[in-house]
Amino acid sequence: MATVAGVAVEGGHWIGGERVSSPATFEDVSPIDGQVIAEIARGGAEEADAAVRAAEAAFPAWSRTSREERARLLHAVADGVEKRLEQLAIVETTDNGALLRSHLRGVMPRVAHNFRFFADRLLELGHEDFDTRGHRNHVSWDPAGVCALITPWNAPLMLATWKIAPALAAGNTVVLKPAEWTPLTASLLADITAEAGLPAGVFNVVQGYGEEVGAALVAHPGVRRISFTGSVPTARHISAAAAAHLTPLSLELGGKSPLVVFADADLDLAVDLAVEQYDNAGQVCLAGTRLLVEESIAEEFTARFAARAGALTQGDPRDLATDIGPNIHPEHFARIDGFVRRALDAGATAVVGGGPNTDLGGLYYRPTLFTGVAADSEIVNEEVFGPVLTLQTFRTEEQAVEMANSTRFGLSATLVTGSEERAARVTERLVAGTVWVNCFFVRDLKAPFGGSRQSGVGREGGDWSFDFYCDLKNTVTAPWAK
Numbered sequence: 136m137a138t139v140a141g142v143a144v145e146g147g148h149w150i151g152g153e154r155v156s157s158p159a160t161f162e163d164v165s166p167i168d169g170q171v172i173a174e175i176a177r178g179g180a181e182e183a184d185a186a187v188r189a190a191e192a193a194f195p196a197w198s199r200t201s202r203e204e205r206a207r208l209l210h211a212v213a214d215g216v217e218k219r220l221e222q223l224a225i226v227e228t229t230d231n232g233a234l235l236r237s238h239l240r241g242v243m244p245r246v247a248h249n250f251r252f253f254a255d256r257l258l259e260l261g262h263e264d265f266d267t268r269g270h271r272n273h274v275s276w277d278p279a280g281v282c283a284l285i286t287p288w289n290a291p292l293m294l295a296t297w298k299i300a301p302a303l304a305a306g307n308t309v310v311l312k313p314a315e316w317t318p319l320t321a322s323l324l325a326d327i328t329a330e331a332g333l334p335a336g337v338f339n340v341v342q343g344y345g346e347e348v349g350a351a352l353v354a355h356p357g358v359r360r361i362s363f364t365g366s367v368p369t370a371r372h373i374s375a376a377a378a379a380h381l382t383p384l385s386l387e388l389g390g391k392s393p394l395v396v397f398a399d400a401d402l403d404l405a406v407d408l409a410v411e412q413y414d415n416a417g418q419v420c421l422a423g424t425r426l427l428v429e430e431s432i433a434e435e436f437t438a439r440f441a442a443r444a445g446a447l448t449q450g451d452p453r454d455l456a457t458d459i460g461p462n463i464h465p466e467h468f469a470r471i472d473g474f475v476r477r478a479l480d481a482g483a484t485a486v487v488g489g490g491p492n493t494d495l496g497g498l499y500y501r502p503t504l505f506t507g508v509a510a511d512s513e514i515v516n517e518e519v520f521g522p523v524l525t526l527q528t529f530r531t532e533e534q535a536v537e538m539a540n541s542t543r544f545g546l547s548a549t550l551v552t553g554s555e556e557r558a559a560r561v562t563e564r565l566v567a568g569t570v571w572v573n574c575f576f577v578r579d580l581k582a583p584f585g586g587s588r589q590s591g592v593g594r595e596g597g598d599w600s601f602d603f604y605c606d607l608k609n610t611v612t613a614p615w616a617k
């Protein structure tokens with residue numbers, strides 16, 4: 136048990152409704168100041184197996200629990216999240232360095248909303264009936280079984296509960312493997328589910344490294360669904376493991392999304408939206424990191440952007456006035472810096488930032504904007520996952536579309552334009568799971584969410600989540616004899 140920012144957090148796994156330790160542990164380090172904040176159990180194949188078995192044992196009763204009761208319990212979990220919102224927010228900030236302000240105002244309320252939304256959606260989920268030559272077709276959503284959920288560190292509890300809530304609502308049991316850099320809020324969530332009255336084994340957490348407990352979990356024959364959010368290389372490993380048992384999987388991966396600004400745009404709005412892409416120190420998969428700006432306004436846009444970016448406050452994420460906190464980990468910081476150095480070596484110009492924030496030290500990287508970047512350069516095509524944007528210009532709508540679609544990713548795209556007709560024309564041709572027009576990150580959980588190309592496989596959200604987490608069954612019944 137550790138005390139993090141005054142909150143007691145268990146470092147063990149949560150398996151079958153009990154805390155379980157492992158012979159080995161690893162240190163959880165805060166990106167804010169490099170302090171070790173907790174010792175966490177380092178699971179492996181044994182713990183993955185124990186968690187899947189606990190989830191298998193809990194499945195028959197949970198899958199037959201009425202929809203109303205499942206929904207009630209998920210609302211009770213949401214109540215627990217809301218009751219402990221401040222604790223969850225400060226623990227998450229201490230663990231991953233994202234802004235306390237965001238956790239308090241947006242992220243943790245969204246965590247509660249994830250549970251409430253899917254609880255309510257479950258009760259609305261209809262069943263389809265139709266006739267074929269007098270025979271009745273009845274389509275039902277049957278729970279699939281044990282779901283293995285593997286999640287990243289950039290928005291740990293929000294991205295985990297976005298999967299946990301629909302998986303549980305659908306009548307499945309869950310084994311969650313949070314990222315090893317941010318294990319803490321998953322552990323607090325285990326306490327909250329127990330307090331809410333979720334039966335033992337319905338929700339389990341295994342802690343540890345991806346290559347160890349994560350790999351064992353996704354290769355387990357008892358797992359019926361795998362949902363993963365993270366990087367493309369890890370997705371390849373997980374897909375290969377899933378192939379062995381033909382386990383259905385959902386992948387939400389990285390991006391290199393365009394933010395396209397046309398000359399007819401409201402320039403103040405365009406600059407606001409562009410600066411917003413530094414949110415979470417650039418560690419947002421959906422971020423529009425490639426600014427594509429119509430040539431005639433590029434000079435003015437760049438000047439205004441530089442002024443706005445220069446006024447951002449970088450510092451301790453626990454301070455509510457801070458706009459940009461630290462990046463997650465020294466390894467990740469070095470990776471970001473590598474991208475920036477190679478871009479500079481290749482001749483790019485840093486009109487904003489261009490290196491670590493040496494005044495603050497630690498893991499603080501200056502928000503950076505590059506111009507003079509080649510279309511085929513690394514910095515334009517590879518995901519940095521840090522506060523690093525590029526700016527390229529275009530002359531025609533055709534060219535803008537071509538540039539927007541030019542990477543191997545297709546997660547999101549943002550358009551800023553004053554023309555409704557143009558927005559419709561361009562949107563139709565963009566390869567992206569989500570397109571925002573004159574806005575960014577407006578999310579309705581009813582909407583399908585996921586990526587095209589190498590940004591993902593499949594969609595979750597709304598009824599698409601139930602489609603993924605269930606085995607759809609069609610029962611065809613002949614007319615009964617009268």
Ligand SMILES: NC(=O)C1=CN([C@@H]2O[C@H](COP(=O)(O)OP(=O)(O)OC[C@H]3O[C@@H](n4cnc5c(N)ncnc54)[C@H](O)[C@@H]3O)[C@@H](O)[C@H]2O)C=CC1
Pocket residue numbers: 285286287288289290294312313314315343344345346348349350351353364365366367369370372373387388389390419420518520546586590591
């Ligand atoms: N599309 C989306 O919604 C999002 C995508 N991402 C992407 O994730 C990346 C950053 O997150 P990271 O945590 O660094 O990604 P990552 O792929 O390294 O790790 C994600 C999770 O996978 C686990 N893992 C690693 N190797 C594994 C293996 N062999 N088997 C099973 N599990 C394994 C890790 O322990 C962690 O829990 C970025 O590329 C980002 O774009 C991040 C957030 C949202």
Ligand SMILES: O=C(O)/C=C/C=C(\O)C(=O)O
Pocket residue numbers: 289290297415418419420421578584
């Ligand atoms: O809104 C969602 O469901 C997913 C959002 C993704 C992020 O916040 C992220 O990758 O940072």
